[in-house]
Amino acid sequence: MTLSLSDYRDVAGMSAIRELRLLGDKIAGAKVVHVNSTREGGGVAEILRWMIPLMRDLGLDTTWEVIEGTERFYEITKTIHNGLQGQQVYLSAKDWAMYCEVNRENADRLRSKIEDADIVLIHDPQPAPLLQFMEKRKGKWIWRAHIDVSHPYRPIWKGLRQYIQGYDASIFSMMEYAQPLPHPEFLVAPSIDPLSDKNRILTQQELSSVFAEYNLDPDLPLLVQISRFDRFKDPVGVIQAYRLVRKVTPVQLVLAGGGANDDPEGKAVLAEVMEEAGGDPDIHVLLLPSDAHVRINALQRLATIVIQKSIKEGFGLTVTEAMWKGKPVIGGDVGGIRLQVFNHHTGFLVSTPEGAAHRIRYLLHHRDRIDQMGDAGREFVRDNFLLTRHLREYLTLMLVVTKGATQRLLTV
Amino acid sequence: MKPFAIKDCALLVRMSGLPPAYNLRDLRERIAVCADDVLYHHFCETPLRPTFDNPDYRNDFAVWTRKCLGDRMLAERLGIVDPYAFESTAQLRAATLDLIEERLAELTPWVPTVRPGREFFFLEATTVVFDTGEQIPHPLAMPHAIRKMTDGSVFFHFLESRRRHPVGVDDFSAWLRETGDEFHPYIEAIGAIDFYFLTLKQLRAEIHRVLIEIEVMR
Structure with a gap:
């Protein structure tokens, strides 16, 4: 179902919608093209699915184009992706040439759609070389990095940088993710869609059905961690924290997520988690399919406390989702979790299972604090991490870039 | 009487291009040379940025000093600095540098340093104003x-x-x-x-x- 901006009025607030309309009016009619590498699956496609209709609703002539490539092309771009995230990977000169050539073919195919656009947003590394084949481009070209390139494997970054540096600007999700580039580097944090299946309000029936499906105990406080079965998410550490709490307070734990199907490491981590759980009936390890959005939503809403005890993390949108559902979050003191969890305000940052156990016990013995922190977290997300803020920053960025503004104040 | 025209604004944050600060001496050096807009951003524009309204400290320097450097004393001194009490950014900069230099002198020869990933990034912003x-x-x-x-x-x-x-x-x-x-x-x-x-x-x-x-x- 395609939503319009007015559908968000109740959750984001009337003033947020009014602001967007006012800003949209200033750039209405502009031709905006988003280009990425897939229409299905992955975070970028998820963002573009809501962003395109909402930009159109604001009067921007917005389209979404997808590049096409061979299997080998996607292997190469996957290698680039891994290299940008720090893995020591190798690409030959022939691989780089193929990466470039596939983009040249796509440039020929897409030329009539993007060459005269006022703003072209190129998402992630796959379509980055398109720019160099658009000699007659009219508008501003912006490279949007959705991934963490803070510590790239240098040969890969060096190879990619030559395609990036010609852009008019780039966008990073967090300041920690950026690399020095010879153009303005803007910061736009990710966001959640409060009306998506993952975040919308659920009926009592939907909640009860999930509660029953997983045989949860209505008399026990529920701790929930939603994440892939990945060592960086430290699911074993969460079980250790649960056991420390369990010694003194009855409690149950849900560890739910995907990532073990075709991923050998995921399978190994899942096996470690099952072993650590040791058949404890109050530990529920749930391997969910990637489209289990409503079930994840329900588990977060049923939780007494949400845990995200990562030892390495990107922005951590599962934290944002939990806070939006009014839950205090006990999160690892890493990455974007630090930007969302503030001790005694929206939850607690921890570095060890012992630290997590201590904070869980604190909250279970101070139930009023659970509600206070949950309320604070929800309002923090409403003000800062809903898609309305994300959209506002994109509109602001388009105004700044098209007007070539470098000054501190730009009146439009 | 002329009516009051209500404006609104939105902030767009960008990297300033300055290298990050890894310790208190870096912080001092960067603050000494950064553009006025960088200083203004970290002292005054934080309420519009998507960040938590830290109730303890109102500027980024104090927050970083407390949370990343772990220096509560300097954080308290920086946290009370009211940027609007200064007539110019030059005065604000001088006062900030004075506090940091004083602290460096107190701690000599030790220079508080952060763990990797906890560095201070210098930002600036453009405020888009609309009627x-x-x-x-x-x-x-x-x-x-x-x-x-x-x-x-x-x-x-x-x-x-x-x-x-x-x-x-x-x-x-x-x-x-x-x-x-x-x-x-x-x-x-x-x-x-x-x-x-x-x-x-x-x-x-x-x-x-x-x-x-x-x-x-x-």
Whole structure:
């Protein structure tokens, strides 16, 4: 179902919608093209699915184009992706040439759609070389990095940088993710869609059905961690924290997520988690399919406390989702979790299972604090991490870039 | 009387291009040379950035000093610095450097250093200002209008305005001054708000409260 901006009025607030309309009016009619590498699956496609209709609703002539490539092309771009995230990977000169050539073919195919656009947003590394084949481009070209390139494997970054540096600007999700580039580097944090299946309000029936499906105990406080079965998410550490709490307070734990199907490491981590759980009936390890959005939503809403005890993390949108559902979050003191969890305000940052156990016990013995922190977290997300803020920053960025503004104040 | 035109604004943050600071000496060196807009951003624009309104410290330098360097003493000293109390950014910069240099001298030869991933990134921003099409026709309509204002409007008219002419004055007071003496109590009440330590929501509520109080007294 395609939503319009007015559908968000109740959750984001009337003033947020009014602001967007006012800003949209200033750039209405502009031709905006988003280009990425897939229409299905992955975070970028998820963002573009809501962003395109909402930009159109604001009067921007917005389209979404997808590049096409061979299997080998996607292997190469996957290698680039891994290299940008720090893995020591190798690409030959022939691989780089193929990466470039596939983009040249796509440039020929897409030329009539993007060459005269006022703003072209190129998402992630796959379509980055398109720019160099658009000699007659009219508008501003912006490279949007959705991934963490803070510590790239240098040969890969060096190879990619030559395609990036010609852009008019780039966008990073967090300041920690950026690399020095010879153009303005803007910061736009990710966001959640409060009306998506993952975040919308659920009926009592939907909640009860999930509660029953997983045989949860209505008399026990529920701790929930939603994440892939990945060592960086430290699911074993969460079980250790649960056991420390369990010694003194009855409690149950849900560890739910995907990532073990075709991923050998995921399978190994899942096996470690099952072993650590040791058949404890109050530990529920749930391997969910990637489209289990409503079930994840329900588990977060049923939780007494949400845990995200990562030892390495990107922005951590599962934290944002939990806070939006009014839950205090006990999160690892890493990455974007630090930007969302503030001790005694929206939850607690921890570095060890012992630290997590201590904070869980604190909250279970101070139930009023659970509600206070949950309320604070929800309002923090409403003000800062809903898609309305994300959209506002994109509109602001388009105004700044098209007007070539470098000054501190730009009146439009 | 000319009506008050309500503006709104949105902030777009970007990397300043300065290298990050890994220790207190780096921080001192970067603050000494950074552009005025960088300093202004870290002291004044944080309420508009998607960040948590830290109730303990109102500027990024104090927050970083406390959370990343672990230096509570310097954080307290930096945290109380009110950037709006200085007549110029040069004075604000000098005062900030003075505090950091004093601390470096106290700690010599030790230089507090952060763990990797905890460095201070220097940012700046462009504020895009736009007309809302709404007006306040008369000072008596101010409480109602302010209660409905967005955070962006409150920021632009009450905080950002202090950097524009007339320097150090909020837009509401500047407008009220044009109306003569009748609304002088409004100017006094708004001027008495200790605003730097309030979030934008608290600030909006506080301006509304003091104006309502005067109306009740009238």
